[in-house]
Amino acid sequence: MRRSTVSTLIGAALLTASVAAAQDRQAGTPAAPQAPTQPATATPAPPRTSSSGPPVALEVQLVIARYQGDKRVSSLPYSLALVANRDSADLNISSDVPVPSATVTPTRPESGPARDPSPPPSGTAATPPPPSSDTAARGPTAAAPPRPSPPLTSYSYRTAGTTIRCTASGGEAGEYQLSVSIDETSVVSADQAASAGAALNQLPVFRNLRSRNMVLLRDGQTRQYVVASDRVTGEVVRIDVTLRVVK
Numbered sequence: 001m002r003r004s005t006v007s008t009l010i011g012a013a014l015l016t017a018s019v020a021a022a023q024d025r026q027a028g029t030p031a032a033p034q035a036p037t038q039p040a041t042a043t044p045a046p047p048r049t050s051s052s053g054p055p056v057a058l059e060v061q062l063v064i065a066r067y068q069g070d071k072r073v074s075s076l077p078y079s080l081a082l083v084a085n086r087d088s089a090d091l092n093i094s095s096d097v098p099v100p101s102a103t104v105t106p107t108r109p110e111s112g113p114a115r116d117p118s119p120p121p122s123g124t125a126a127t128p129p130p131p132s133s134d135t136a137a138r139g140p141t142a143a144a145p146p147r148p149s150p151p152l153t154s155y156s157y158r159t160a161g162t163t164i165r166c167t168a169s170g171g172e173a174g175e176y177q178l179s180v181s182i183d184e185t186s187v188v189s190a191d192q193a194a195s196a197g198a199a200l201n202q203l204p205v206f207r208n209l210r211s212r213n214m215v216l217l218r219d220g221q222t223r224q225y226v227v228a229s230d231r232v233t234g235e236v237v238r239i240d241v242t243l244r245v246v247k
Contacts, residue, residue: 056084056171057246062164064184064209067236076162081246084168084176094161097187099204101156158206160185168243175218176243180225184209188233205232217243 060082065075082089165181188205213225226239 053085053169053171055086056168056176058082058084058168058176059244059246060089060166060168060178060180061242061244062180062182063240064162064182065238065240066230067238068234073235078162078164080164080166082166082168084171088165088167088179091164092161094159094163094185096157097160097204098155099158100153102154158185160187160206175216178215178217178241178243180211180213180215180241182209182211182239207232209237211239215241217241219243219245 058081060080062078062080063075064078066073078091080089080091161184163181163183167179168176170177185206185208188207207230209228211226215223215225217223220243222240222242224238224240226237228237229235230237
């Protein structure tokens with residue numbers, strides 16, 4: 001009985017020792033390196049459109065007119081082709097206008113007799129030049145007046161022109177929502193300034209027009225959506241827009 005008990009205890013002790021040794025070996029073994037994770041690739045978003053409606057080919061005509069009283073001074077038409085419920089239509093037409101920035105009038109003294117720039121020899125006193133007839137008449141202390149020179153003018157350039165952007169959406173019920181953006185810079189001529197009684201002293205004056213509007217139009221409809229007055233010339237600016245469906 002005692003021998004079996006002792007054998008059982010010895011077997012349990014050996015089993016405990018073997019388990020502990022196995023655990024020690026596992027703790028000392030370095031962990032296997034993990035494979036690097038690949039970054040998630042972002043899926044590019046599809047291009048945005050102005051609306052989810054069907055594409056419709058449109059033609060938009062804009063007329064920017066200026067009036068002096070009841071007389072029309074100028075009328076500039078612009079036509080753009082665009083597709084409703086898709087991208088916008090852009091137009092930019094401009095010119096660079098020279099603008100005088102500074103005028104300088106240099107002066108120079110009156111020319112006199114030529115002098116020898118070489119120094120006199122040593123031991124010899126310098127001989128002053130003989131006085132001219134003008135100097136003798138004005139006296140020895142009179143200074144020569146400066147001679148006028150032609151003026152010099154520098155120029156810089158400024159852009160004058162028109163930038164238009166149009167976007168259209170809708171059309172399910174035959175009505176289109178038209179977004180119109182206009183930026184215009186123009187030069188006031190001397191004749192326009194004189195007719196308006198504005199004294200500009202022959203200097204260029206630039207006028208700016210900026211308009212942002214949303215208009216509802218049907219096929220073939222025309223609408224005048226801007227009426228504004230110019231503070232310098234007194235002219236009245238009127239903008240008309242016409243929409244047509246291309247069939």
